[in-house]
Amino acid sequence: xxxxxxxxxxxxxxxxxxMRTFLTMLGIIIGVGSVIAMIxxxxxxxKSIQAQISTLGTNVMMIWPQASSTGGVRMEAxxxxxxxxxxxxxxxxxxxxVAAITPQVRSSGQLVAGNxxxxxxxxxxxxxxxxxxxxxxxxxxxxxxxxxxxxxKVCVVGQTVVNxxxxxxxxxIGRFIRINKIPFKIIGIIESKGQNAFGQDxxxxxxxxxxxxxxxxxxxxxxxxxxxxxxxxxxIPTASQEITEVLKAKHQLGPSEDPDFTIRTQTDIAKxxxxxSGIMTILLATIAGISLIVGGIGIMNIMLVSVTERTREIxxxxxxxxxxxxxxxxxxxxxxxxxxxxxxxxxxxxILVSQLIAMILMWPVTITADxxxxxxxxxxxxxxxxGWYPARKAAQLNPIDxxxxx
Amino acid sequence: xxxxxxxxxxGVNISIQQGDFVAIMGKSGSGKSTFMNxxxxxxxxxxxxxxxDGVDVGALSKDQLANxxxxxxxxxxxxxxxxxxxxALENVELPLMYNRKITSRxxxxxxxxxxxxxxxxxxxxxxxxxxxxxxxQRVAIARSLVNNPVVILADEPTxxxxxxxxxxxxxxxxxxxRRGITVxxxxxxxxxxxxxxxxxxFRDGKIIKEIEVNKPxxxxxxxxxxxxxxxxxxx
Numbered sequence: 037x038x039x040x041x042x043x044x045x046x047x048x049x050x051x052x053x054x055m056r057t058f059l060t061m062l063g064i065i066i067g068v069g070s071v072i073a074m075i076x077x078x079x080x081x082x083k084s085i086q087a088q089i090s091t092l093g094t095n096v097m098m099i100w101p102q103a104s105s106t107g108g109v110r111m112e113a114x115x116x117x118x119x120x121x122x123x124x125x126x127x128x129x130x131x132x133x134v135a136a137i138t139p140q141v142r143s144s145g146q147l148v149a150g151n152x153x154x155x156x157x158x159x160x161x162x163x164x165x166x167x168x169x170x171x172x173x174x175x176x177x178x179x180x181x182x183x184x185x186x187x188x189k190v191c192v193v194g195q196t197v198v199n200x201x202x203x204x205x206x207x208x209i210g211r212f213i214r215i216n217k218i219p220f221k222i223i224g225i226i227e228s229k230g231q232n233a234f235g236q237d238x239x240x241x242x243x244x245x246x247x248x249x250x251x252x253x254x255x256x257x258x259x260x261x262x263x264x265x266x267x268x269x270x271x272i273p274t275a276s277q278e279i280t281e282v283l284k285a286k287h288q289l290g291p292s293e294d295p296d297f298t299i300r301t302q303t304d305i306a307k308x309x310x311x312x313s314g315i316m317t318i319l320l321a322t323i324a325g326i327s328l329i330v331g332g333i334g335i336m337n338i339m340l341v342s343v344t345e346r347t348r349e350i351x352x353x354x355x356x357x358x359x360x361x362x363x364x365x366x367x368x369x370x371x372x373x374x375x376x377x378x379x380x381x382x383x384x385x386x387i388l389v390s391q392l393i394a395m396i397l398m399w400p401v402t403i404t405a406d407x408x409x410x411x412x413x414x415x416x417x418x419x420x421x422x423g424w425y426p427a428r429k430a431a432q433l434n435p436i437d438x439x440x441x442x
Numbered sequence: 443x444x445x446x447x448x449x450x451x452x453g454v455n456i457s458i459q460q461g462d463f464v465a466i467m468g469k470s471g472s473g474k475s476t477f478m479n480x481x482x483x484x485x486x487x488x489x490x491x492x493x494x495d496g497v498d499v500g501a502l503s504k505d506q507l508a509n510x511x512x513x514x515x516x517x518x519x520x521x522x523x524x525x526x527x528x529x530a531l532e533n534v535e536l537p538l539m540y541n542r543k544i545t546s547r548x549x550x551x552x553x554x555x556x557x558x559x560x561x562x563x564x565x566x567x568x569x570x571x572x573x574x575x576x577x578x579q580r581v582a583i584a585r586s587l588v589n590n591p592v593v594i595l596a597d598e599p600t601x602x603x604x605x606x607x608x609x610x611x612x613x614x615x616x617x618x619x620r621r622g623i624t625v626x627x628x629x630x631x632x633x634x635x636x637x638x639x640x641x642x643x644f645r646d647g648k649i650i651k652e653i654e655v656n657k658p659x660x661x662x663x664x665x666x667x668x669x670x671x672x673x674x675x676x677x
Binding site: 038040041045048052348349351352353354355356357358359360361362435436439 | 479482484485504505508509511512513517519523524525527528536537539540541542546585589
């Protein structure tokens with residue numbers, strides 16, 4: 037039988053039992069719909085976490101010195117003083133995958149302006165820091181390397197600091213604040229970034245030239261950590277590898293020795309933070325997938341009833357020349373049509389449900405083309421898998437018995 | 443295997459020529475159904491040979507048998523066996539659906555032609571439950587001849603019909619036979635067998651009687667003698 041005729045025959049026989057066809061389809065509709073909706077919710081929460089992580093900057097890598105140890109007693113991570121500006125210089129010279137790098141020192145200070153005061157962290161960095169962390173200014177400008185060389189007493193402040201020292205909607209550019217009694221001139225204000233993935237206020241910050249903080253406030257010669265960015269997201273592992281090799285050579289460590297520093301990339305952090313939501317997605321999708329299989333069993337059940345009910349029809353078809361495979365194909369196509377049509381309706385249903393969840397519960401949802409394609413293929417596979425047995429049963433009927441069947 | 447072999451037929455040697463009109467008679471259990479199943483390529487003989495249009499049917503696979511039924515045989519059954527909720531035209535088209543060489547346009551025109559030859563072209567779009575028993579059987583006959591078979595096999599075609607509609611059905615068979623189509627019918631009514639050219643009687647799997655009908659009855663003449671009933675007047 038030609039494919040066109042097979043399709044017509046299948047549509048006709050499904051249309052003969054509209055209610056039954058619809059109820060059978062319902063299993064697939066609910067199954068596919070819930071797969072789409074569950075994956076949309078899982079992906080949505082994953083994406084919102086990723087969006088928060090990306091506020092760290094673009095392709096960011098953090099390099100910390102390892103814990104120092106004195107006579108076998110190991111200290112806190114980052115306490116080693118072996119990392120210096122030389123390291124920063126050599127990395128920027130010898131690591132082609134690194135786009136930008138800055139040393140980083142951190143001090144905490146009491147900020148005073150007029151009759152107000154506030155305590156917060158003061159970071160000493162190169163101007164590249166703003167590029168790496170993707171920080172933008174709402175007014176003023178960033179300090180320069182000249183400011184760093186002269187250890188100029190200038191700073192860029194976050195919105196929370198402005199609000200607490202000068203009140204909201206004020207523009208304190210050019211005004212002075214005293215940090216641990218040293219007067220600093222405010223030259224820029226950072227655009228608000230809100231909380232990060234771990235609930236910290238990213239606007240509660242003061243950023244000053246590196247040497248200003250290192251020499252004037254901390255009076256140290258080493259650097260506490262480095263912040264670098266890779267040229268592209270794909271180059272993050274390469275950059276990490278290059279930094280490891282260069283720094284190990286610089287610190288005179290053999291290739292087999294453990295490095296005396298730790299590199300943590302944005303990818304690592306993102307992976308960590310999204311792994312929980314990934315597990316949730318898998319869990320939800322599994323439950324939804326099980327309902328899809330239950331829908332498939334529904335198809336098999338109805339197709340078996342249909343084969344028994346239509347034994348005589350099968351006999352008639354065989355007597356006029358239908359071969360076993362024509363009958364097999366006819367029933368298989370019917371099963372496939374139920375599951376495919378159910379799949380398509382289920383996709384629409386799933387998208388609607390996801391949008392409804394986004395609207396009513398305000399949850400972030402993301403519908404991916406992958407999940408749509410996957411559930412479409414999965415539902416047609418179910419049609420073939422669960423339609424096969426009844427169809428084969430129909431194809432193997434003996435025409436003489438089938439014609440005599442009452 | 444472990445079952446007792448039942449010889450439904452034994453020692454049957456028969457030859458049906460093109461253009462013949464044969465009635466197979468006998469009581470139930472006489473072997474006439476098995477004989478018809480073999481003629482119709484629904485069954486193959488365990489021993490012996492059946493040659494249909496020059497082909498040894500016994501040596502064929504299931505698919506080849508189906509193909510043979512599709513191209514060379516037309517079936518008419520006692521209980522009509524039309525597909526329910528399927529129009530007369532679509533029922534007639536059914537055998538052509540399984541013939542890959544026929545286009546849908548040809549399918550349609552041949553089905554209409556077949557319906558015309560049984561006088562039902564005006565009922566093409568009726569469903570079987572909207573047709574009388576006689577009309578349903580005529581649709582079934584149209585279906586059996588739509589593929590230009592070498593033989594039409596009818597199993598008790600008048601078994602479920604009253605006298606008048608039986609005559610109508612027999613008239614169609616006689617007309618088809620006049621056009622050169624070979625027809626074999628199974629019947630246990632001797633007055634129906636009297637419309638054919640040759641009567642073969644089975645008992646216990648053997649042919650016990652084989653006679654030529656000297657002067658077959660003429661269904662058309664007899665129909666014209668019966669007063670026209672209220673429900674039908676298509677003479």
